[in-house]
Amino acid sequence: GAGVSQSPSNKVTEKGKDVELRCDPISGHTALYWYRQRLGQGLEFLIYFQGNSAPDKSGLPSDRFSAERTGESVSTLTIQRTQQEDSAVYLCASSLVFLTSGSHEQFFGPGTRLTVL
Amino acid sequence: AQKVTQAQTEISVVEKEDVTLDCVYETRDTTYYLFWYKQPPSGELVFLIRRNSFDEQNEISGRYSWNFQKSTSSFNFTITASQVVDSAVYFCALRTTSGTYKYIFGTGTRLKVLA
Numbered sequence: 001g002a003g004v005s006q007s008p009s010n011k012v013t014e015k016g017k018d019v020e021l022r023c024d025p026i027s028g029h030t031a032l033y034w035y036r037q038r039l040g041q042g043l044e045f046l047i048y049f050q051g052n053s054a055p056d057k058s059g060l061p062s063d064r065f066s067a068e069r070t071g072e073s074v075s076t077l078t079i080q081r082t083q084q085e086d087s088a089v090y091l092c093a094s095s096l097v098f099l100t101s102g103s104h105e106q107f108f109g110p111g112t113r114l115t116v117l
Numbered sequence: 118a119q120k121v122t123q124a125q126t127e128i129s130v131v132e133k134e135d136v137t138l139d140c141v142y143e144t145r146d147t148t149y150y151l152f153w154y155k156q157p158p159s160g161e162l163v164f165l166i167r168r169n170s171f172d173e174q175n176e177i178s179g180r181y182s183w184n185f186q187k188s189t190s191s192f193n194f195t196i197t198a199s200q201v202v203d204s205a206v207y208f209c210a211l212r213t214t215s216g217t218y219k220y221i222f223g224t225g226t227r228l229k230v231l232a
Contacts, residue, residue: 031218042224043208056219089160097218105152106220108162 002026004109006092012115013082021077021112025094032075033106034067035091043091049075050097082116089113119144121211123223130199131231138194138226140209146170151185151192152210156225162208168192199230 005024013019025032034046045059049069060066064082069075079086093106120143130136142151153165166176168185176183180197196203209223 033220035222043222045219045221048219050218059219091162093162105164105167106162107164108154110161 004092004094004107006109006112008112009110010113012117014117015084016081018080019082019114021090023075023092023109026107029094029096030072031095031097032069033093034077036088037091038088084116087114087116119211119213119221121209121221121223123209123226125226127227129229129231132201133198135195135197136199136228138207140192140223142190142211144211144213146213146215148214150212153194154208154210155205156208157205201230201232204228204230
């Protein structure tokens, strides 16, 4: 079956421009996560969706960052007025979530490498 | 506070050596889940194992083994007879059952296996 896909795979933009990053999770996965990984660093949590709602937005670095999810499927991460420090790989992951018990591994996409010049 | 610490930033071993990657976690929850992921040079994270807090039984899968000890809040990962293909960054992660379903990742350990 298809895994998590992300587009574009690479994005080069100029400082001050807006960018949209897309994530297509595995079909049926209700949970979707966005992470940022700077070069040589660990994963920095950005935001999590359960269905179409985002119960935890605590990781968004600033109000320039926003995300939405529709149809319990595709999610878009938008960065407005990009800055050079936004340069990183943005990873998306999805998982099955059982509300009462259990926990499932996240399946990661290949990431979008964002370069802000 | 929830936290995952991977104190080893980088480890280099010679092929066929055994190597252990350390992971120490912090949580006040009694029910939680621990994970290990591998990130090879290609970049895509690969799930290796999940362990819940009620199951302290160690697990072995081929050359991989995991040692979960609640008494020391550790979930260490050992690769036996390492191979060059094991070279990657390995991440330990924690998910608790209170609050939201956020996963907390450690900063990763870069393993280099030299031929």
